[in-house]
Amino acid sequence: MKAFITTAWAAALLLAATGGAPHDRTAADAPCTGQIHANPGFELGSTGWTVGPRMVVLGDTARPAHTGLAYAAFAGLDVTHTDLLRTTVTVPAGCDLTVHFWVRTTTTETSRSDYLNVGLAVTGIPPKTRFSLAFDGGSQWRQYSMSTGTATTDRTATASFLASETAGNGVTAFDVDDVTFTLS
């Protein structure tokens, strides 16, 4: 009899967990863990990313990727233009999202003219530029990170990389690789 009650109780709990959930995702199905972007290192080209007009995803053995073969390149053209790299992910309720990314800056500038603004727009929070990188960003890959914090509802988070180059002050190329989106 005791065994029967235990089994029935377990079945009732299971029913409540599945039938009672307001969404198809439950806390058990969506733990706040892991990297959630399908193409963080651009090895699948621009899949999963919005890529601006003059941006390219490339592999260049003379200028190696941070990892793998490919990375996103804001080419140094010494023409006045802006270019955008952007992607959006879903941040489940209760989760914090940390975006790690690597940038390499190759430039002939010696003062701030060309720049790469990195932003994170999160549901319920005004969009904000988290980093504004320029000529002093370094010719070796450097890592940066930014986080959303947590909320009680599901949110979307859009990471954006906006490069601006002005003609005549020197040539700057910004390379971006391994943009990871990790829940915790």
Ligand SMILES: [Ca+2]
């Ligand atoms: Ca890569």
